[in-house]
Amino acid sequence: MTQAAGTGGELRRIVRINEEIKSVVATAFKINLMAMNAIFLAKRAGQAALGFSVLSNELRRFATDLQQQMEVLRQMTHGSVASVTALVKTERLNRVVDRMRSELSGQARAMIERYLRNRQTTSFVLHQEAIATQNRRLSQTIADTAQLVELGSVLARSAKIEAAYGGSFSAALMQVSSDFEHTIAEIHRSLEQLSRHHD
Amino acid sequence: MKTAQVIYENGDHRWLAIVRDPDRPGYLIDTNEYLVSVGEDAILLDPGGSEIFPSVFSALCAEYDPRRISKIFASHQDPDIISSLSMWMEFNPDIKCHISWLWAGFVPHFGGTGDTFIPIPDPGTDIPVGRERLRAIPAHYLHSSGNFNLYDPKAKILFSGDIGAALLPPGDNGLFVENFDRHIVHAEAFHRRWMGSERAKRDWCARVADLDIDMLCPQHGAIYRGAEVRRFIDWFAQLDVGAVKS
Ligand SMILES: [Fe+2]
Ligand SMILES: [Fe+2]
Numbered sequence: 463m464t465q466a467a468g469t470g471g472e473l474r475r476i477v478r479i480n481e482e483i484k485s486v487v488a489t490a491f492k493i494n495l496m497a498m499n500a501i502f503l504a505k506r507a508g509q510a511a512l513g514f515s516v517l518s519n520e521l522r523r524f525a526t527d528l529q530q531q532m533e534v535l536r537q538m539t540h541g542s543v544a545s546v547t548a549l550v551k552t553e554r555l556n557r558v559v560d561r562m563r564s565e566l567s568g569q570a571r572a573m574i575e576r577y578l579r580n581r582q583t584t585s586f587v588l589h590q591e592a593i594a595t596q597n598r599r600l601s602q603t604i605a606d607t608a609q610l611v612e613l614g615s616v617l618a619r620s621a622k623i624e625a626a627y628g629g630s631f632s633a634a635l636m637q638v639s640s641d642f643e644h645t646i647a648e649i650h651r652s653l654e655q656l657s658r659h660h661d
Numbered sequence: 662m663k664t665a666q667v668i669y670e671n672g673d674h675r676w677l678a679i680v681r682d683p684d685r686p687g688y689l690i691d692t693n694e695y696l697v698s699v700g701e702d703a704i705l706l707d708p709g710g711s712e713i714f715p716s717v718f719s720a721l722c723a724e725y726d727p728r729r730i731s732k733i734f735a736s737h738q739d740p741d742i743i744s745s746l747s748m749w750m751e752f753n754p755d756i757k758c759h760i761s762w763l764w765a766g767f768v769p770h771f772g773g774t775g776d777t778f779i780p781i782p783d784p785g786t787d788i789p790v791g792r793e794r795l796r797a798i799p800a801h802y803l804h805s806s807g808n809f810n811l812y813d814p815k816a817k818i819l820f821s822g823d824i825g826a827a828l829l830p831p832g833d834n835g836l837f838v839e840n841f842d843r844h845i846v847h848a849e850a851f852h853r854r855w856m857g858s859e860r861a862k863r864d865w866c867a868r869v870a871d872l873d874i875d876m877l878c879p880q881h882g883a884i885y886r887g888a889e890v891r892r893f894i895d896w897f898a899q900l901d902v903g904a905v906k907s
Contacts, residue, residue: 473718473752480722536723540662544715550751551711 469550472593476539476546478659479600483532483539486652490528493614493645497522500621500638507631513624514635517617521642524614528649531607538603542596549589556586597660604657611649618642663713663720665696666836668876668884669816673700674793676818678878679720681834682713689713690828692741693880695820697813698725699791704732705749706811706820707742707880711771714745718752732757734788734797736822736880737805738764740771747772759788759797763807781809798868800824802861810869817875824865825893826851827882838883841892847882849900856902866898 497518504515563574618639625635662684669676679694694717695706703725709717721727733756735743749756750772760768762780769778785797788811798810803824811820827848838844856862877885877893885893 468751470751470753474728477722477727481726484723539722540715540719543719547711547715547748550748554747 469546469553472546473543475659476542479539479656480536482652482656482659483535486649486656487529487532489645489649489652490525490532493528493642494522494525496638496641496645497525500635500642503631503634503638507628507635510627510629511624511631511635514621514628514639517621517624521614521617521621524610524617527610528607528614531603531610535600535603535607538596538600542593542600545589545592545596549586549593552586552589601657601660604653604660608653608657611646611653614646614649615643618646663694663716665720665724667724668836668878669818671816674698674791674815676813676816676878677721677724678836678884679717680836682716684716685713690741691881693878693882693884694721695878696721696725696730697790697795697816698729699793701729702791703730704734704788704790704795705730706734707736707822708733708745708749710741711744711748714748717745718748728753730756732759732788732790734758734795734809734811734820735760735764735768736800736810736820737761737808738767739805739823742822742880743768744771746777750774750777761801761805761807761809764805783807785809798872800861800865802856802858803865804855804857806857812872812874814873817873818878819869819872819874819876819890820878822880823855824852824897825877825879825882825885826855827879829882835883838885838889841889844883845893845896851881852897852900853902854905859901859903862897862900862902866894870894 500518500521501515504511504518559574559578563571566574621639621642622636625632625639628635663679663682665677665679667675668678675698677696679696682691685691689710689712692709692713694709697704697706718727730753733749735758746758746768757779758768758773758777759779759781762782765778765780781797783799783801785799787794787796793815796812796814798812800808800810800822802808808822810822810824825848827844828851829847874890875886877890
C-alpha cells in the first residue's frame with residue numbers, strides 16, 4: 463500500500479478491482495454460452511468438425527476455470543478489506559495514544575510508554591505486513607490468470623484454423639471462432655486494467 | 662461473509678438486503694443492512710457496526726459499486742447502526758449522513774466531520790435518491806428517542822429499523838418471514854423491552870397503517886411481506902410495551 467493513497471485509497475482500489483472482476487465474470491459467462499452453441503454447431507457439422515468440437519469443449523472448460531479464478535480473486539479482496547479495516551482501527555488507537563503521551567507526564571506517562579512498547583508498533587506493522595502479503599498473492603493470481611487467458615486465445619486461434627476444414631459449415635464455424643477471439647480479447651483488456659489497478 | 666440479495670428491482674431502481682453472516686462472532690448481534698439504488702445514485706440504510714464493516718463492504722462490492730453511494734441513512738444512534746461510519750468516511754469523505762437532529766452531535770464520536778451530518782427534523786423529511794424521493798417517517802421512542810423509518814413509495818418498502826426486529830435462533834436464516842406465529846415468538850421479548858412508549862407505539866401503528874407497504878424491512882431478523890406486514894402492525898398495536906417485567 464502506498465502511503466500517499468492512504469487507507470481510503472486502498473479501499474477504492476479494492477472496489478476498482480472488484481468492478482473489473484465482475485466484468486470478467488460476465489464475459490466468462492458469455493464464453494460459456496458461446497462454447498455451448500459451438501458444440502451444437504460442431505455436432506451438426508459432423509465428421510468435418512471433429513477438431514472444432516474438441517476445441518469448443520476446451521473453451522468451455524476455459525470459461526469455467528476463469529470463473530473459478532475470479533472467485534479466488536474476489537475472496538482475496540475480501541481478506542484485503544478486513545486487513546485495511548484493522549489497520550484503520552489501529553491507526554485511530556495510535557493517534558489517541560500519541561495524544562495521551564504528549565499530554566501526560568510522570569507515572570502515567572511511564573505506563574503509556576510501557577504499553578506502547580508492548581503493543582502499538584507490533585500490531586500496526588503486522589497489519590501492514592498482512593496487507594503487503596495479500597497484495598503479493600493478488601499479483602501472483604492476476605499473473606496466473608493472464609496465463610490462463612493466453613491459453614484461451616490459443617484455443618480460439620486453433621478453432622479458427624479448424625473452421626477452415628469445416629466443409630459447408632466452414633463459414634459458420636469461422637464466424638463462431640472469431641467471436642471467441644474478440645471476446646477473449648475483451649478479457650485481456652480487463653486483466654490489463656486489473657493489474658494496473660493493482661500496482 | 663454476508664451476502665447481498667436483491668429484494669426489489671424495477672428498471673434501475675433496486676433494493677439490496679445485506680444479510681446473514683455465518684462467520685460473525687456470537688457476541689455481536691446480527692444485523693441487516695439495506696442499499697437503495699436509483700440509477701447512478703444510492704443510499705445505504707443503517708450501515709452497521711465497525712466490527713462488521715469488512716463483511717458488509719465486501720458483500721456490497723459483489724452487487725453494487727459502492728463509489729456511487731452518496732448518502733447514509735441512520736435510523737438512530739446505536740453502535741450496531743452507525744459505528745462503521747468512520748470506515749465509510751475513510752472510503753469516501755463526501756458521503757452525507759442523514760440522522761435525527763437529536764443525535765447529530767453524538768454520532769460524530771463514531772466518525773465524520775461538521776459537514777457530514779444532515780439533521781432530520783422531528784416531523785421527518787424527504788431524502789432524494791436519484792430521481793426518486795424517499796420519506797423519513799417519524800418513529801420516535803421506538804426505541805430511540807430520535808428515531809426514523811425510511812419509506813420508499815415507489816417500491817412500497819418500509820425500512821423500519823429496530824421495529825419488527827427478531828432475534829432468531831442460529832440456523833434460522835430465511836430472508837423472509839414464512840410462518841408468522843413461529844417467527845413472532847422471537848420478536849416479542851425484544852419489543853416489550855426495547856420499545857419505550859405505549860403512546861409512541863400507537864401513533865406509529867396509525868401512521869404506517871396509512872402507507873401502502875409490500876415489505877417491512879427490520880434491522881434484525883427476517884423481512885415481513887404481503888399480508889404479514891399488516892399482521893405485524895396489528896400484533897405490535899396490541900403488545901404491552903414500555904415496562905420492565907419483574
Ligand atoms: Fe437500536
Ligand atoms: Fe438494532
